[in-house]
Amino acid sequence: MYYQNKIWMGKNENPIFLFPQMANRHGLIAGATGTGKTITLKVMAESFSDAGVPVFLADIKGDLFRYEPAGS
Numbered sequence: 001m002y003y004q005n006k007i008w009m010g011k012n013e014n015p016i017f018l019f020p021q022m023a024n025r026h027g028l029i030a031g032a033t034g035t036g037k038t039i040t041l042k043v044m045a046e047s048f049s050d051a052g053v054p055v056f057l058a059d060i061k062g063d064l065f066r067y068e069p070a071g072s
Contacts, residue, residue: 001043002050009044018044020051038063 001008006017027044029037042064045055057064 002047005051007044007047007051020048020053023048023053 002020005021006019009016009018029041031037041057045057049055
């Protein structure tokens, strides 16, 4: 979720934020089946888009097909 110029990523004892201006162009989300990779990617992509950052996702497996198409 993009809020006050930062992206909320989760929490442990404290909230964990990602600052879009500190992010680079590449990333990797890895984990076992069913651990929330697709949901995490969806939320991050929406948050970066809300922050005005152009987003491109390559979805080889088709897990994101049910989400909104570009420009919507």
